[in-house]
Amino acid sequence: MAGLTATALATVGFLAWQAAAHVPADLAHPADAARTSGISATKAPRDSGRPAALPSGSGKGERVVYSVDDDRVWLVGAAGTVLRTFTVAPGALDPSPGAYAVTSRANRVTGTDGTPVEHVVRFATAQGLAIGFSAAVDGSAPAAGADVRTGAIRASRADGNALWDFATLGRRVVVIR
Structure with missing residues (x-):
């Protein structure tokens, strides 16, 4: 039994090493990727007259932009237009x-x-938990409180549907302040 356990642990360790060795450079270290890709790691500039306008410094091309300071998401098309x-x-x-x-x-x-x-779209991890967008079936927000650690970023069901349709596997997600 100990031999099987040791073999299983060695196999899992090797697979974890192999997966880590093949992570694309821009995904391996998000903070480094922000510095080298022109994405602002500090608070991205905002248009004070249009608070829902896409902040500059949020990248280029098709992407999901998420501002952790503003609790806002933008779905951006190929031409840089906010969809x-x-x-x-x-x-x-x-x-x-x-x-x-x-x-x-x-x-x-x-x-x-x-x-x-429903419509869970995962893109990061923090403190061992997955971070992703979702919509609560009952429309509720994530539970508050120090005893509930969650990486949920909850949208309304309608917005969750739009995010689900747009944010397919591999779609870029840019996180800004």
Whole structure:
């Protein structure tokens, strides 16, 4: 039994090393990617007359832009035009500023706070928890409180549907302040 356990641990360790060795450079260290890609790691400039306008310094091309300071998401098309923008309710953990990619999606699951959610779009991790966008089936925000750690970034169901349609696997997600 000990031999099987040791073999299993060695296999998992090797697979983890192999996966880490093949992470694209711009996803391996989000803060470094922010510095080298022109994405602002500090508070991106805002248009005070248009608070929902896409901040400059949020990258180029098709992408999801998420401001952790403004609790707002922008879905940006190939020409740099905003296709949709909306506010969100973040969980207790924020992703670091930088460029990420959508790594997994789930149509319906139970969130880390016990809430049934749909259209989950994951793109980062923090403190061992997945960070991603979702919409609560009952329309609720992530549970508040120090005893509930969640990486949920909750949108309304309508906005969650739009995000689900736009943010397919591999889609770039840019996190700004």
